[in-house]
């Protein structure tokens with residue numbers, strides 16, 4: 001018998017969107033790594049575990065990956081809704097952000113982590129301000145994250161200009177280098193909020209360090225018209241003219257795309273973080289994701305910040321992504337449950353260049369989620385993938401592990417004092 005840290009048994013194990021579920025399955029975990037997956041009897045006969053977790057009425061699956069968010073914006077949730085984008089941004093969000101402090105970012109990030117863990121997310125990609133504080137929260141809470149300080153032409157509460165923000169990015173790259181769960185990214189905010197010089201500096205830093213470039217791209221028709229007026233090209237064509245598009249770029253939104261833009265994105269291997277709920281709420285439109293997929297584009301899924309969603313629930317996002325394109329395209333076949341689940345797991349891992357996450361398979365990191373299937377809306381279960389995408393809402397999540405460590409067990413958060421957190425948020429935000 002080989003000794004391992006833990007074994008989880010479950011009524012059903014779903015290794016990936018490409019693999020058939022294992023009934024009465026089990027997973028063996030050692031040093032944060034999945035060392036075996038298979039039928040329960042086989043795994044139990046091979047390994048002796050220090051810790052055994054039995055979940056006979058549950059489904060064990062890979063943790064969800066939120067590929068675009070601004071975690072700390074949870075503190076602005078519901079503050080200003082049902083407004084035109086310009087008024088929403090300029091009269092509500094920007095003034096609120098002008099008063100941002102590291103303490104508020106810490107609180108908002110912890111709130112976001114609590115919400116994400118509770119709804120089955122194990123990894124997220126974050127662009128915001130005071131990202132060093134975000135990293136400290138992620139380090140303490142135990143999630144996996146890709147974090148980048150927002151780089152703008154103008155000053156933010158964190159930095160006086162973009163050059164300073166890039167210096168901070170370089171400091172963060174050094175400070176968090178080698179961390180098991182935290183990866184620093186380089187985050188020029190958009191083509192219209194960063195001048196050419198900043199983009200080129202960001203690219204240089206990315207080339208030197210191998211870090212991912214994370215940005216917002218072609219979110220609205222307004223952005224396309226603005227860039228055409230300024231530089232005579234679409235935002236996508238503009239970044240391509242600077243040789244910035246490559247497979248190490250993760251671009252959020254990509255709603256307003258021409259056919260040429262789509263060809264550029266797919267040919268250069270840019271990964272697109274589709275954020276359907278935020279695009280709907282801000283009335284930006286619908287990203288042409290089925291077309292990108294037909295062109296073999298790389299697509300993953302994100303919630304965007306809670307001010308424009310208003311939650312960070314990837315189950316809701318998967319369902320919206322699956323339904324939206326069917327309705328808009330009048331085609332019930334597009335955006336199938338396996339494809340949408342892949343966008344939140346396998347394809348997200350590909351966008352992040354991490355083949356060892358997003359799957360519950362041997363030699364992958366043990367980033368796992370357990371869903372209680374003994375609930376009316378999850379019964380009967382003919383097809384677990386359909387259940388996950390079309391019926392689940394996150395309330396089924398009972399246990400969450402990242403890197404083999406439990407962050408939630410039997411519905412209780414283990415690394416966050418939830419009662420204290422919620423009372424601090426109410427006190428700080430509503431007074």
Ligand SMILES: [Zn+2]
Nearest residue numbers: 216252304305
């Ligand atoms: Zn965003």
